[in-house]
Amino acid sequence: MPLKLPALDPAEVPERRASMYPEPFRSRMGERVKRRLGDACGITRFGVNLVTLGPGGQSALRHWHTLEDEFVYVLEGEVVLVTEGGEQTLRAGMCAGYPAGKRDAHHFINRGSVPARYLEIGNRIEGDNAFYPDDDLMWGFDEKGEYAAHKNGRRYE
Amino acid sequence: MPLKLPALDPAEVPERRASMYPEPFRSRMGERVKRRLGDACGITRFGVNLVTLGPGGQSALRHWHTLEDEFVYVLEGEVVLVTEGGEQTLRAGMCAGYPAGKRDAHHFINRGSVPARYLEIGNRIEGDNAFYPDDDLMWGFDEKGEYAAHKNGRRYE
Numbered sequence: 527m528p529l530k531l532p533a534l535d536p537a538e539v540p541e542r543r544a545s546m547y548p549e550p551f552r553s554r555m556g557e558r559v560k561r562r563l564g565d566a567c568g569i570t571r572f573g574v575n576l577v578t579l580g581p582g583g584q585s586a587l588r589h590w591h592t593l594e595d596e597f598v599y600v601l602e603g604e605v606v607l608v609t610e611g612g613e614q615t616l617r618a619g620m621c622a623g624y625p626a627g628k629r630d631a632h633h634f635i636n637r638g639s640v641p642a643r644y645l646e647i648g649n650r651i652e653g654d655n656a657f658y659p660d661d662d663l664m665w666g667f668d669e670k671g672e673y674a675a676h677k678n679g680r681r682y683e
Numbered sequence: 684m685p686l687k688l689p690a691l692d693p694a695e696v697p698e699r700r701a702s703m704y705p706e707p708f709r710s711r712m713g714e715r716v717k718r719r720l721g722d723a724c725g726i727t728r729f730g731v732n733l734v735t736l737g738p739g740g741q742s743a744l745r746h747w748h749t750l751e752d753e754f755v756y757v758l759e760g761e762v763v764l765v766t767e768g769g770e771q772t773l774r775a776g777m778c779a780g781y782p783a784g785k786r787d788a789h790h791f792i793n794r795g796s797v798p799a800r801y802l803e804i805g806n807r808i809e810g811d812n813a814f815y816p817d818d819d820l821m822w823g824f825d826e827k828g829e830y831a832a833h834k835n836g837r838r839y840e
Binding site: 531533536563566568569572595596601611616630632649 | 684686687689690691692693720721723724725726727728729731751752753754756758764766768771773776777778779780781782783785787789802804806808
């Protein structure tokens with residue numbers, strides 16, 4: 527019997543492969559597929575994505591947020607967490623949390639040979655920003671909204 | 684090698700068996716053990732609990748929140764979700780989301796013979812309230828904070 531809201535089978539939620547990053551960053555994410563479970567349930571105050579990350583893929587560029595708390599819980603496979611403190615391997619059942627404003631940029635890399643799967647959760651809040659210590663990227667704002675820029679302000683085309 | 688923050692092995696997080704409900708409601712929760720993973724990682728804008736619910740246990744009294752979005756993801760075993768729309772069984776890998784302000788009171792019951800395990804996530808916000816359509820319970824406020832009361836306002840002792 528198919529589930530009805532408020533319950534949901536994640537397999538019924540559309541897959542999203544898009545990335546907002548310009549090249550050459552977008553391709554680095556590799557085989558990264560997200561299902562927006564929180565949105566599919568109609569919740570708005572935080573997002574919950576089920577992410578499948580193929581071998582060689584990355585969760586994001588290494589970054590930290592000014593106003594968004596983030597939390598990740600590994601469901602299957604294995605990922606390498608990279609932070610200022612170095613690397614740690616997280617297996618299924620392990621988790622990590624990144625407090626807003628903490629200047630400890632982080633991301634996951636799948637260095638294994640099988641896909642990894644995890645939940646990523648973040649609160650939604652106006653005015654959040656993210657910083658990328660390893661990459662020449664920032665977000666600018668104009669009257670049409672956000673745009674990707676080099677750190678010197680020049681837009682990515 | 685033990686994980687270091689921002690990563691965490693949930694097995695290292697203390698178990699909590701407390702319930703804020705007065706009797707006779709507290710006992711109905713049964714064998715319900717929570718680990719506060721989000722708090723353990725230092726995040727504050729939402730809570731993430733890993734919950735183990737024994738056979739016969741309940742996640743909560745059936746309730747809805749005014750200002751808190753909630754999301755649950757089943758990791759192991761099976762739970763019955765009870766809402767105004769009836770009952771549905773959720774197995775590992777299924778989820779549910781409860782938008783703030785939606786008057787569809789919900790809870791999980793473990794009707795199986797083995798423990799179920801799930802993640803529960805909710806945003807934190809001042810002034811949230813919860814309502815319990817099936818039970819003679821509400822929360823009052825005085826100068827010392829919140830207290831459990833009957834729906835007519837008389838305190839539970």
